Amino acid sequence: MVKIVLLAGGKGTRLRPYTYLMPKPLLPINQKPIMEHIIENLKDSGFEDIIITVGYLGYQIKNYFGNGRKWGVNIEYAEETKPLGNAGSLFPIKDKLKDDDFLVVAGDNLSNLDYKRFYEYHKEKDADATIALIEIETKIEFGLAELDEKTNLIKGFVEKPTLKHFAATMIYAFKPSVLDYIYEGADFGKNVFPSMLKDGKKIYGYVHDDFWIDVGRVSDYEKLMKS
Numbered sequence: 001m002v003k004i005v006l007l008a009g010g011k012g013t014r015l016r017p018y019t020y021l022m023p024k025p026l027l028p029i030n031q032k033p034i035m036e037h038i039i040e041n042l043k044d045s046g047f048e049d050i051i052i053t054v055g056y057l058g059y060q061i062k063n064y065f066g067n068g069r070k071w072g073v074n075i076e077y078a079e080e081t082k083p084l085g086n087a088g089s090l091f092p093i094k095d096k097l098k099d100d101d102f103l104v105v106a107g108d109n110l111s112n113l114d115y116k117r118f119y120e121y122h123k124e125k126d127a128d129a130t131i132a133l134i135e136i137e138t139k140i141e142f143g144l145a146e147l148d149e150k151t152n153l154i155k156g157f158v159e160k161p162t163l164k165h166f167a168a169t170m171i172y173a174f175k176p177s178v179l180d181y182i183y184e185g186a187d188f189g190k191n192v193f194p195s196m197l198k199d200g201k202k203i204y205g206y207v208h209d210d211f212w213i214d215v216g217r218v219s220d221y222e223k224l225m226k227s
Contacts, residue, residue: 001049007089008107009055009080014217023057025107034215035107039071045115048073053089055080087186094179106170111212121206122173128201132171134212138163169212
């Protein structure tokens with residue numbers, strides 16, 4: 001069975017005061033914790049073998065989800081006695097992930113993504129890593145000048161353009177070879193992915209238009225609670 005690693009070890013400092021007494025993955029949305037929505041979506045997509053990394057107030061997560069039987073999944077836990085970084089959280093469980101491709105999902109990434117299709121795409125591409133991406137638009141409130149780098153001669157002018165980008169979510173699929181890049185304190189964006197690209201590893205983007213939000217700020221959370 002494909003293993004899923006749910007990252008839930010962070011302190012959620014940007015969501016204080018809500019996270020002073022409760023870990024972020026347990027904050028309720030529509031009367032269910034954020035992580036419960038994630039687990040239910042994973043189950044609906046056919047994934048049942050879950051490892052949850054816990055740290056700050058992790059006992060609350062363990063008490064709530066237990067072995068996962070209530071949701072039809074199998075849950076085990078990896079406890080962090082010190083902050084390990086989002087990628088470093090995999091370091092203590094490398095032996096559990098070495099035999100097959102696996103998924104990593106942040107415990108605050110609320111989404112209705114079809115995880116089955118995402119994983120199939122990853123396998124079809126024979127990717128070393130696949131990142132779920134969403135397209136975002138940024139409206140620039142100024143006119144932009146295009147300059148010749150050597151002379152500063154203006155070559156063109158664009159009035160208040162809308163720029164499109166592909167933003168990375170913390171929903172990943174990996175081959176076990178990624179574990180060669182995992183160490184205590186490692187960060188996926190700052191350390192793991194740049195090192196993989198430098199070594200010529202294949203990292204694909206899976207662009208989707210499903211609902212997705214990183215419940216990382218008080219404004220995000222309060223907006224969800226009102227919707």
